[in-house]
Amino acid sequence: MSVLHIPKPDGTSEKVPVTPENTKRYIESIPLYRDDDDPLFWPQEKIAEMQNEMFKRQMEWVWDGHDYYKKVFKESGIKPEDIQSLDDLEKLPLTHKKDYMADPDGFKLKPSNPSLYDWDFEVTYTTGSTTGVPTPFWNTIHDAHGIWHMLFRGAKLGGFPPYSRGINLFPLGPVPHIGFFRARDVGMMGLGSLNMYGCTGMMYPEFPVHRTMDYAMDLIEKGKAEVWLGIASFMRRLIMQAEKEGRDFSATKHIQALGEACPQAMREDMKRRLQNMGAEDPFISNSYGFTEMQGAMPECTDFSGCHNPSPNLYFFEVVDEETGRRVPDGERGLFCITHLNRKGTVLLRYVIGDLGAITHEPCPHCGRNGERTVIVVGSTYATRISELVNLKGTLINPEILRDEVANTPGVKEYQIVFTKKDPEDPFSLDELIVKVASEEGFDRAKIENEIQTKLVTAVEMRAKVEFVEMEEIYDPTVALKAYRIIDTRPSEG
Ligand SMILES: [Zn+2]
Structure with a gap:
């Protein structure tokens, strides 16, 4: 269970469960947090008022120097006076990934009267997981400050233990993604945190700066890492290896598992293994992050929902897939972000790609106001729209498959494969194969039976279960993430 660490005068801390009362105490006990006028504790109406003001100013900047939206507004006859508040957003068309990818430069503000803070600070790239091509996302100096402030609020919201030793376990990849660099910046903004860097990732032989998973494990053990940030499946793999080696991970308190869903069974598994290595009661948290917000929405406690840490930067809405209209709270739809205070790449009603x-x-x-995601499938928050697959003519949500397989006792690692009965014949029947690396001491026939029964119930399909070696489905020296869903069928059209 997650706890808040309230610092005591003698340098130790008191551990208390997350409640609105204890959250107040935690914030009051830390001057940096106490003095922050945090909108998440304002009444809803005051947050909305502030967001409308920010949006108005953002729209002035857009009318001044945003090539893409000026063109779209002109084509649809939209005038500045038509868009006065966030309620008017619905008059604007949705922006899809393909629009942004087609002309990333058209989404970058070009102010007519730039100041020092409008200069470019950095460019990061989307991971391009759906198309394989990374798209640039520009941050100005203004944006960099906004991002740091959001990460400060994120560390406060996620209840990072104060004055702790952190480790950045994101890979230092060839393309600057937000993972490694925003985890670095959280370290910078977290309260008194000292930080270590695993620096794993794809080698660049000319400059050998990359390091091994062994090195990362040494840092955690010898450097007594308390807070970890990284990709969920990579950290789990590291934990499994460390457990095998009998390492001492007793200092671990708080893990931010990012980059993919981290369902309940996976969290429990990581926690149990950490406890075997001496950790007391580590909190495995799953934040929801993406390039277009340059950070993540943290949980305040297990499955609390992911909070928007900065309503002064971002407005989120969930819209109907067909009509683009906003849907009521709690209803599932396309998850969209609108920037409220950015000077580099600016997106309005941008469809992130998740339901x-x-x-x-x-x-x-925790008692905070402002928006937060709610669980939609099993124990995960969002499902990627591009991952909806057609199997035997039925649209299937692989997230449901993942949740069912991951939550089967005895499954150590798995991979779900969509293939053809006869791989040589593209017109043969679709087949669903679940590859499983099983836990020692579990009865394979029982695991197989359980998976088949669950999947017949969940997706009305019989799966073939194959038992394989762990390395066959996930080798962390080759892949950054575990690829849990693979479609080997020839693409249509
Ligand atoms: Zn909360």
Whole structure:
């Protein structure tokens, strides 16, 4: 269970469960947090008022220097006076990934009267997981400050233990993605945190700066890492290896598993293994992050929903896939972001590519207002739209398959494969194969039976279960993430 660490004068800390009362105490006990006028504790109406003001200014910047939206507005006859508040957003068309990818430079503000803070600071790239081509996302100096401030609020929201030793376990990849660099910046903004860097990732032989998973494990063990940030499946793999080697990970308190869903069974598995290595009661948290927000929405406690840490930067809405209209709280639809205070790449009503749901109800755990995602499938928050697959003529949500397989006792690692009965014949029947690396001491026939029964219930399909070696489905020296869903069928059209 997650706890808040309230610092005591003698340098130790008191561990308390996350409740609205204890969250207040935690914030009051730390001057940096106490003095932050955090909109998440304002009444809903005041947050909305502030967001409308930010949006108005953002729209002035857009009318001044945003090539793409000026063109779109002109084509649809939209005038500045038509868009006065966030309620008017629905008059604007949705922006899809393909629009942004076709002309990334058209989404970059070109102010007519730039100041020092409008200069370019850096460019990061989307991971391009759907198309394989990374798209640039520009941050100005203004944006960099906004991002740091969001990460400060994120560390506060996620209840990072104060004055702790952190480790950045994101790979230092060839393309600057947000993972490694924003985890670095959280370290910079977290309260008194000292930081270590695993620097794993694809080698660049000319400059050998990359390091091994062994090195990362040494840092955690000898450097007594308390807070970890990284990709969920990579960290789990590291934990499994460390457990095998009998390492001492007793210092671990708080893990931010990012980059993919981290369902309940996976969290429990990681926690149990960490406890075998001496950790007391580590909190495995799953934040929802993406390039277009340059950070992540943290949970305040297990499955609390992912909070928007900065309503002054971002407005989220969930819209109907067909009509683009906003859907009520709790209803599932396309998850969209609108930037409220950015000077580099600016997106309005941008479709992130996930189906999800949000709520504006005050959080029963921490008492914060503002929006937060709610669980939509099993124990995960969002499903990627591009991952909806057609199997035997039925649209299937692989997230449901993942949740069912991951939550089967005895499954150590798995891979779900969509293939053809006869791989040589593209017109042969679709087949669903679940490759499983099983836990020692579990009865394979029982695992097989359980998976088949579950999948017949969940997706009305019989799966072939194959038992394989762990390395066959996930080798962390080759892949950054575990590829849990693979479609080997020839693409249509
Ligand atoms: Zn909360």
